[in-house]
Amino acid sequence: MKGALELAERAVAAAEGDGVEAVVQAERSGFARFAGSEVHQPTLIENVSLFLRVIRGNRVGTAAGNRVDDEGLRALALRAGEAADAAPEDPDLATLAEASQLPEIEGNDDETAALGPAEQAQLAAAAIEAAGDMPVYGFFTSGTATVAVVTSAGFAGEQTSTDTMALALAATDRVSGYAEQTAWAVRDMDPAAVARQAVELAGRTSNADELAPGSYRAVLGPYAVGEILQYFAFDAFSGLALLEERSYLGGKLGERHFDEKVSIADDALDPRGLPKQFDFEGVPKERVPLVENGVLRGAVWDSVSAARAGDSQRSTGHAAPPALRRWGPLPFALSVAGGEAESVDELIELVGDGIYITRVHYLGVIEPRHGILTGMTRDGTFRIRDGKIAEPLVNLRFTIAVPDMLTEVPGLTRETTLANEAAFYDERFAYGALVPALATARFDVTGNGGPPGI
Amino acid sequence: MRAVCEEAVAAALAGGASYADARGVVRRSQLIATKNRRVDQVDDVESEGIGVRVLVGGAWGFACDRRLDQTGARDAAERATSFAKAAPGTHERALAPVEPVQGAYRTQREQDPIDVPLGDKIALCLAAEEAMQNAAVKVTTAFVRAMRERKVLVSSEGTVVDQDFVECGGGIEATAADGEISQLRSYPSIHGGSSAGAGWEYVLTLGLEREAPRVAEQAAALLRAPICPAATTTVVLDSDQMALQVHESTGHPTELDRVYGTEAAYAGTSFLGPDDLGSLRYGSELMNITADPTTPGGLGTFGYDDEGVPAVRTAIVEAGVLCGFLTSRETAAKLGSGGGGSMRADGWSRMPLVRMTNLHLEPGEGTLDDLLADVDDGVYFETNKSWSIDDKRLNFQFGTQVAWEIKQGKRGRMLRDATYTGVTPVFWGSLDAVGGPETWALYGLTNCGKGQPGQHAHVSHGAAPARFRNVQVGVAPS
Numbered sequence: 001m002k003g004a005l006e007l008a009e010r011a012v013a014a015a016e017g018d019g020v021e022a023v024v025q026a027e028r029s030g031f032a033r034f035a036g037s038e039v040h041q042p043t044l045i046e047n048v049s050l051f052l053r054v055i056r057g058n059r060v061g062t063a064a065g066n067r068v069d070d071e072g073l074r075a076l077a078l079r080a081g082e083a084a085d086a087a088p089e090d091p092d093l094a095t096l097a098e099a100s101q102l103p104e105i106e107g108n109d110d111e112t113a114a115l116g117p118a119e120q121a122q123l124a125a126a127a128i129e130a131a132g133d134m135p136v137y138g139f140f141t142s143g144t145a146t147v148a149v150v151t152s153a154g155f156a157g158e159q160t161s162t163d164t165m166a167l168a169l170a171a172t173d174r175v176s177g178y179a180e181q182t183a184w185a186v187r188d189m190d191p192a193a194v195a196r197q198a199v200e201l202a203g204r205t206s207n208a209d210e211l212a213p214g215s216y217r218a219v220l221g222p223y224a225v226g227e228i229l230q231y232f233a234f235d236a237f238s239g240l241a242l243l244e245e246r247s248y249l250g251g252k253l254g255e256r257h258f259d260e261k262v263s264i265a266d267d268a269l270d271p272r273g274l275p276k277q278f279d280f281e282g283v284p285k286e287r288v289p290l291v292e293n294g295v296l297r298g299a300v301w302d303s304v305s306a307a308r309a310g311d312s313q314r315s316t317g318h319a320a321p322p323a324l325r326r327w328g329p330l331p332f333a334l335s336v337a338g339g340e341a342e343s344v345d346e347l348i349e350l351v352g353d354g355i356y357i358t359r360v361h362y363l364g365v366i367e368p369r370h371g372i373l374t375g376m377t378r379d380g381t382f383r384i385r386d387g388k389i390a391e392p393l394v395n396l397r398f399t400i401a402v403p404d405m406l407t408e409v410p411g412l413t414r415e416t417t418l419a420n421e422a423a424f425y426d427e428r429f430a431y432g433a434l435v436p437a438l439a440t441a442r443f444d445v446t447g448n449g450g451p452p453g454i
Numbered sequence: 455m456r457a458v459c460e461e462a463v464a465a466a467l468a469g470g471a472s473y474a475d476a477r478g479v480v481r482r483s484q485l486i487a488t489k490n491r492r493v494d495q496v497d498d499v500e501s502e503g504i505g506v507r508v509l510v511g512g513a514w515g516f517a518c519d520r521r522l523d524q525t526g527a528r529d530a531a532e533r534a535t536s537f538a539k540a541a542p543g544t545h546e547r548a549l550a551p552v553e554p555v556q557g558a559y560r561t562q563r564e565q566d567p568i569d570v571p572l573g574d575k576i577a578l579c580l581a582a583e584e585a586m587q588n589a590a591v592k593v594t595t596a597f598v599r600a601m602r603e604r605k606v607l608v609s610s611e612g613t614v615v616d617q618d619f620v621e622c623g624g625g626i627e628a629t630a631a632d633g634e635i636s637q638l639r640s641y642p643s644i645h646g647g648s649s650a651g652a653g654w655e656y657v658l659t660l661g662l663e664r665e666a667p668r669v670a671e672q673a674a675a676l677l678r679a680p681i682c683p684a685a686t687t688t689v690v691l692d693s694d695q696m697a698l699q700v701h702e703s704t705g706h707p708t709e710l711d712r713v714y715g716t717e718a719a720y721a722g723t724s725f726l727g728p729d730d731l732g733s734l735r736y737g738s739e740l741m742n743i744t745a746d747p748t749t750p751g752g753l754g755t756f757g758y759d760d761e762g763v764p765a766v767r768t769a770i771v772e773a774g775v776l777c778g779f780l781t782s783r784e785t786a787a788k789l790g791s792g793g794g795g796s797m798r799a800d801g802w803s804r805m806p807l808v809r810m811t812n813l814h815l816e817p818g819e820g821t822l823d824d825l826l827a828d829v830d831d832g833v834y835f836e837t838n839k840s841w842s843i844d845d846k847r848l849n850f851q852f853g854t855q856v857a858w859e860i861k862q863g864k865r866g867r868m869l870r871d872a873t874y875t876g877v878t879p880v881f882w883g884s885l886d887a888v889g890g891p892e893t894w895a896l897y898g899l900t901n902c903g904k905g906q907p908g909q910h911a912h913v914s915h916g917a918a919p920a921r922f923r924n925v926q927v928g929v930a931p932s
Contacts, residue, residue: 033906035716039541043907044517044533045803047503065500066520083496086572090492117537125542137718139906169719244593245631326487326495361722364842366853367871369636374851376844395844397851397875399929425908446929447875449849454715454723
């Protein structure tokens with residue numbers, strides 16, 4: 001969106017306070033969603049939203065809206081000011097972002113930004129056609145999201161990001177397979193290949209067997225690794241969670257608790273991911289080591305949690321979008337270092353006897369302090385026997401402590417995949433985890449669900 | 455707003471649509487949260503815009519625009535029709551007939567929740583937090599929310615509906631920690647507290663400050679409680695957990711779009727098939743589920759859904775037998791039964807989907823103590839904490855914040871980290887008691903996710919405590 005920075009500047013100018021921060025989020029996106037190989041929920045969105053934070057003395061108030069004319073800005077400033085006046089004093093008030101040197105990033109592609117409804121529908125059609133007779137369910141989406149942050153302390157920045165994603169679930173009532181692809185440039189996308197991959201996988205899932213509950217060695221594909229780690233990370237690697245004693249990291253920083261092959265960072269600067277230049281408070285992004293060779297190194301912080309932590313803790317540039325700000329700093333660019341395995345097949349051979357998991361579904365955190373969560377496998381679960389993929393399995397319920405899963409890791413693939421982790425609620429904010437496939441010595445299966453298929 | 459919506463519909467028809475509807479929405483919402491006796495969030499959000507849905511050659515198109523004026527309406531209509539025209543394949547979509555209506559609806563309220571000063575809302579939260587102070591409790595949180603929404607729907611069939619909603623709610627949470635474990639206790643629910651389609655008087659009836667000491671004490675006590683042991687046993691679920699059970703294992707699977715597979719790529723499908731209507735044994739004879747968008751105070755209460763279908767109470771399960779689905783006009787036409795009435799969109803920027811309205815477990819007889827009295831050995835679960843269920847809504851595992859062993863008909867020791875698991879029709883088949891009307895309570899949650907792009911729905915569930923036999927508690931030994 002052109003003019004986002006100017007809009008944020010106008011909003012700051014309209015507000016009265018000792019400090020003001022304005023965040024503009026502009027979105028132009030299209031979703032060509034399909035089911036049973038028919039487009040059924042096509043959605044085009046155009047929106048601009050504006051978030052205003054006003055500081056008066058030690059009091060803070062916020063307001064948001066999407067009327068961007070002068071009258072709308074005045075009304076917004078008035079509401080934010082009233083909120084500040086109504087708030088009690090905050091003894092740990094965070095400072096606003098000042099002018100800073102921003103990192104150079106990629107992540108904005110003109111060709112992707114130019115995609116319109118016709119092109120989005122065509123790319124969805126490519127997936128549908130490639131699936132042939134197998135019904136497919138999924139979507140093609142592309143969008144442009146602009147974020148502008150201006151503070152009265154001197155920060156003024158605007159970044160425009162493009163993102164695109166293709167998702168395909170190929171399924172009948174007896175089989176199902178899944179594949180996805182995410183990139184910030186449409187030239188890197190191949191929805192037809194995504195659909196073919198899902199169809200191929202589905203074709204191997206008929207006549208699935210049940211599995212006796214127990215602890216198994218396992219290979220997790222990148223979609224499964226990404227989702228499990230993202231759920232774990234929201235508590236484990238959040239500075240606020242650390243302060244509130246619900247993070248797994250509490251009392252363990254500097255200690256080795258995972259296999260030395262495991263290294264995890266949050267890295268929004270990596271061009272292989274969905275790059276971001278600064279966070280929603282205007283703090284520059286940086287690469288934050290979270291786990292290095294199995295040693296727990298740290299968490300991510302926003303200015304509010306950093307101020308509460310004291311001890312010279314500073315923001316690492318992880319303030320969440322305004323709609324999620326209450327949850328504190330969040331790692332939205334997880335990156336797991338690849339290993340030495342040249343293929344998933346090599347991991348399967350390493351595991352020898354166990355299970356292969358393509359994807360997981362509906363995770364629930366049972367106990368964050370120990371990283372215990374539950375969920376189901378879905379759309380491509382197989383038995384591994386004699387170092388090879390064997391018979392398909394029904395959807396399995398698992399209940400795992402993620403740290404246990406990472407304690408002994410026989411291997412990871414060298415190649416990493418950008419797994420989408422966004423479900424596109426609220427204002428568009430695409431994010432994903434850059435992850436390899438991972439072999440683990442312990443994955444606890446606790447029950448059997450239904451067979452593959454829909 | 456009506457004129458703007460009419461402009462959109464006219465533009466869509468001129469662009470080749472055989473059917474069009476337009477929703478203009480103006481929403482203001484507030485969330486006030488305090489944490490550890492400091493203001494954590496004071497959000498005051500206004501959002502307005504128009505969403506236009508069209509059928510062109512049997513294909514859907516939807517587009518939205520934040521400009522709630524003639525230009526935004528025309529642009530949205532043109533983009534929606536162009537998207538529908540670009541849809542691949544051949545299409546045949548029929549809509550169940552509905553009599554065009556011209557109507558209005560307004561949520562009953564004594565005090566508009568948006569009009570309550572922010573200072574009063576903050577003070578209420580801080581007072582509740584003050585009452586939660588406890589040495590073992592590391593984090594206390596209190597929050598209230600308020601929403602006002604005006605929504606105008608105009609369709610090309612002549613429907614014009616103008617609705618004025620308010621919602622509000624609140625809750626408290628206490629997290630106790632001892633360096634090794636962390637335990638959460640909340641009231642009245644975990645899902646952002648509980649909300650209702652009502653005025654501010656609802657928040658005052660919650661009694662957050664009154665309940666705060668108990669919540670904090672139980673959070674602290676959980677640190678000393680043993681882990682709930684695994685067993686196959688009798689369980690009694692409180693009304694909050696039953697609301698979650700109803701939501702996940704009867705609400706979602708009876709959404710007819712899931713039955714037809716259109717949600718397969720995200721939220722999932724259903725173990726039910728269209729042919730199961732009228733014959734499938736869902737649970738025991740004590741299981742009676744109704745969808746009721748007329749329930750006073752419900753978050754799913756309206757005069758008309760987002761297709762202009764008037765609100766009607768519908769039986770979903772009667773005496774344990776599936777007898778209804780939650781439907782749209784399109785899915786009802788495909789089924790050849792029903793007429794829609796469950797289509798709801800999240801604001802102006804999303805396309806309506808089949809959603810729960812207010813879905814209730816109808817009450818039975820007796821008090822909670824009566825339910826416990828008939829248990830020699832079992833577990834009583836209270837207040838949801840974790841939830842996970844498979845894509846067909848069959849295999850689930852739910853956990854609660856607190857549980858108590860039941861011995862000889864009475865509550866015994868407190869237990870922590872309690873979960874139970876089951877398979878939906880087997881679990882409901884083991885239902886052998888539901889509490890009476892005096893134990894039935896209405897819970898409103900605002901975080902029901904579905905759709906791509908994602909949408910949050912606000913839904914309510916009325917439920918009473920219920921008892922189930924032979925349920926797997928915890929993880930079975932392998």
